[in-house]
Amino acid sequence: MTAGPATAAEALAGLARTRPPGWLAAPMPTDPVALLQRARQALAADHPDVNGKVSVIRARYTAGVLAVHQPEGSLVLKLHADAAAYAGETLAYALLAGVAPVARLYAEGEDSLSLLLEYLPAPAEWSRPHMATVLADCVAAVHTASLRLPEEAAEAMAAFSLSTLRKVPAPAWIYNPAAYDEVLAAHVDAYGPALVPLGHLDLKPEHLRRRSDGDVVLLDVESVRPDVTGLIDLITLPAVLRQAGHELSAARVLGLYLDATAARGAGWTAGSLKNALRAYAAATGLESLHGLDR
Structure with a gap:
C-alpha cells in the first residue's frame, strides 16, 4: 500500500485557505x-x-x-x-x-x-483493534445528525438543507460550482433533500476521548459547518487512523464509512460515494483523494 500523508492537515493539501494577516x-x-x-x-x-x-x-x-x-x-x-x-x-x-x-x-x-x-482526560484506547470502526461510527453519526434532529431544530436549520443549498450560489471558496452541485446532488440521492450536510470535524487521534463508562466521544466541534459536507472528514480518515497506529487500506476505510452511514440511513453505494469524492476534489481544488476513489 502506498504511504499516505502523515497528518490529516496534509491529507487536505490544496483545500486549505490561508487567512489574511490581521484577520x-x-x-x-x-x-x-x-x-x-x-x-x-x-x-x-x-x-x-x-x-x-x-x-x-x-x-x-x-x-x-x-x-x-x-x-x-x-x-x-x-x-x-x-x-x-x-x-x-x-x-x-x-x-x-x-x-x-x-x-x-x-x-x-x-x-x-x-x-x-x-472534562474528558482519558484518551481513546487506540490499541484496541476495533477503534477504526469506532472512529468511522463517530464521524458518521455527526454527518447524519440532521436526520435525527427534533422538529423545531430541523425547521431552524432548513436554510442549510441540501434542497436550499442547491438553489443558492456556491460558497466563495468553491473553485468549480458545477462540480459542487454534483456533490450536493449525490448527497440528495444518498440522504434526501432535507439533510443539513454537517462536516469539517477537526479530526486527530487526541480528539477522540473516553468517558468513565467506556463511551467514546469526539472533542472540539468548533470547525463543523453546515455547508461543507462530510466528505472532507472521510478524506482525512486514513491519515488520522495511520497517526493512531492503524494502517488500513483506502478501500477498507471507504467500506467502514459506507457501513457506518448506511446504519444511520444513508443510501451511498461504493460507486456513488467515489463519484462524489471526485466531484468534491474538482470543486475544491483538493490535490489527492489518497486512493479513496479507486
Whole structure:
C-alpha cells in the first residue's frame, strides 16, 4: 500500500485557505499567565457559580482551553477570540447534542465568548483493534445528525438543507460550482433533500476521548459547518487512523464509512460515494483523494 500523508492537515493539501494577516482583531493571549487572568474574568462575568483551580490546557491566538478543577468534578473552559467561531461552536453543540457522540456542553457565556464543557482526560484506547470502526461510527453519526434532529431544530436549520443549498450560489471558496452541485446532488440521492450536510470535524487521534463508562466521544466541534459536507472528514480518515497506529487500506476505510452511514440511513453505494469524492476534489481544488476513489 502506498504511504499516505502523515497528518490529516496534509491529507487536505490544496483545500486549505490561508487567512489574511490581521484577520483576528483581538487575539487570545498565548502567554499562560495572561490566559489564566482572562479565564478568571470570564468565570466571574458569565459563570459565577463555577469555582476551582484553573490550569491551562492549550493557549492559541484563536482560542484558549483551560481546566477548572472542582471537588464535584472538573470542567473545561474554552475561550474564543472570534465571535463567529464562538457562535459556530455553540450552534454545532446545539445540533449534535443527543444525536452524535460529542462532549457535553454545560453552559455558554456570550459576553466572554466562553463555553463550559465536559472534562474528558482519558484518551481513546487506540490499541484496541476495533477503534477504526469506532472512529468511522463517530464521524458518521455527526454527518447524519440532521436526520435525527427534533422538529423545531430541523425547521431552524432548513436554510442549510441540501434542497436550499442547491438553489443558492456556491460558497466563495468553491473553485468549480458545477462540480459542487454534483456533490450536493449525490448527497440528495444518498440522504434526501432535507439533510443539513454537517462536516469539517477537526479530526486527530487526541480528539477522540473516553468517558468513565467506556463511551467514546469526539472533542472540539468548533470547525463543523453546515455547508461543507462530510466528505472532507472521510478524506482525512486514513491519515488520522495511520497517526493512531492503524494502517488500513483506502478501500477498507471507504467500506467502514459506507457501513457506518448506511446504519444511520444513508443510501451511498461504493460507486456513488467515489463519484462524489471526485466531484468534491474538482470543486475544491483538493490535490489527492489518497486512493479513496479507486
